[in-house]
Amino acid sequence: MKIIHTSDIHLDSPLTTRLSSDRIKSRKRELIDTFARGVEYARAEGAQGYIIAGDLFDSESASRDTVEAVLGIMERSPEITFFYLFGNHEKRMLTESGVRFPRNLKIFNDGWTYFNLDGVTVAGRAVTESNMFGSLELSPEKKNIVVLHGELCDRSGADGAIGKKELGELPIDYLALGHYHTYSSTAIGTRCVAVYSGTPEGRGFDEVGYKGVVLVSVDRYGVSHEFVKTAKRTLHAVEVDISELVRGVDVERAVEDAVADIVAADMVRVIFTGEREPEFSVNIDSILARFKGKFYYLEAKDATRVRINAEKYKNDRTLKGEFIRTVLADGSLSDGEKERVIVMGLRALLGESID
Ligand SMILES: [Mn+2]
Numbered sequence: 001m002k003i004i005h006t007s008d009i010h011l012d013s014p015l016t017t018r019l020s021s022d023r024i025k026s027r028k029r030e031l032i033d034t035f036a037r038g039v040e041y042a043r044a045e046g047a048q049g050y051i052i053a054g055d056l057f058d059s060e061s062a063s064r065d066t067v068e069a070v071l072g073i074m075e076r077s078p079e080i081t082f083f084y085l086f087g088n089h090e091k092r093m094l095t096e097s098g099v100r101f102p103r104n105l106k107i108f109n110d111g112w113t114y115f116n117l118d119g120v121t122v123a124g125r126a127v128t129e130s131n132m133f134g135s136l137e138l139s140p141e142k143k144n145i146v147v148l149h150g151e152l153c154d155r156s157g158a159d160g161a162i163g164k165k166e167l168g169e170l171p172i173d174y175l176a177l178g179h180y181h182t183y184s185s186t187a188i189g190t191r192c193v194a195v196y197s198g199t200p201e202g203r204g205f206d207e208v209g210y211k212g213v214v215l216v217s218v219d220r221y222g223v224s225h226e227f228v229k230t231a232k233r234t235l236h237a238v239e240v241d242i243s244e245l246v247r248g249v250d251v252e253r254a255v256e257d258a259v260a261d262i263v264a265a266d267m268v269r270v271i272f273t274g275e276r277e278p279e280f281s282v283n284i285d286s287i288l289a290r291f292k293g294k295f296y297y298l299e300a301k302d303a304t305r306v307r308i309n310a311e312k313y314k315n316d317r318t319l320k321g322e323f324i325r326t327v328l329a330d331g332s333l334s335d336g337e338k339e340r341v342i343v344m345g346l347r348a349l350l351g352e353s354i355d
Helices: 021-045 064-075 248-258 284-294 319-329 335-349
Strands: 002-006 049-053 081-085 105-107 113-117 120-124 144-149 151-153 161-163 174-178 184-188 192-196 212-219 222-229 235-241 267-273 297-302
Touching: 002 021, 021 049, 021 064, 021 212, 049 120, 049 144, 049 174, 081 113, 081 120, 081 144, 174 212, 192 222, 235 248, 248 267, 248 284, 267 284, 284 297, 319 335
Parallel strands: 002 049, 049 081, 081 105, 120 144, 144 174, 151 161, 174 192, 235 267, 267 297
Antiparallel strands: 002 212, 113 120, 184 192, 212 222
């Protein structure tokens, strides 16, 4: 039997990237489409269950349209049973919204709630508390899946603490977790694997890399799983070290190499790193002009440091040398302040605008 495990979809999220308002609207729609794509994938795989381990919605104030879109997707797949756990973001919003639920949607209560899916136990609870695993009743002969939202730690407690040490040799085959937005899998004891599915679609640059759902396969020998990419767009944070570069054209070429394997549908942040000469600066505007059209979204950030070699200016009799020596000798300035003062001063000496 196959079951899909997802979490942290954060529908109706305000989206932190600087997209145009049209794009924000369509990107919000894309998050719903990604959920729908996960369900289509479940159908194609013949999955009987679909676990949503919390944070289906970004907040308690998700729009009625979004709630109805999600419930509609579930209702149109009556052969799949959806197991939904509240997350810390939406809390009880769905049950309090007064909407009518499709019959194939099962919701976990605050305390241990048990469902049976074709002989497999799917247990979960929306509220974590200390010693919660002491009251979990599972039959060792059955295949058991437990659904929780929170952080794996040593001991269970309120606010989502899930005690790894308490799991011991409990007869859990698969711990379906939500809360972290990146896929990970941790073996616990000899029987259990604890899996964070991660978010199925990244939203901001704190969610870079491949995103998707987990396909869980249960047979009489045990439970196995695999991560499956479902995201429409992948976010990439690409670092470009310009330490060895002194010309704009070389910087552009370095960016070109760094983004060469990224597909046009994706979202890209280029971060310039390394040390540059005080007189040289990365022209962010020309980088954006050159590469923006190649991707759905592109931004660039200058995180370079200025290389200031005091030795080099020691015997420099020019105004520049005198200026740099004076700044470097000023004990009232921090290193960061010295760097900013020198860059600004050199630009002024070169007759460039200071901004
Ligand atoms: Mn979340």
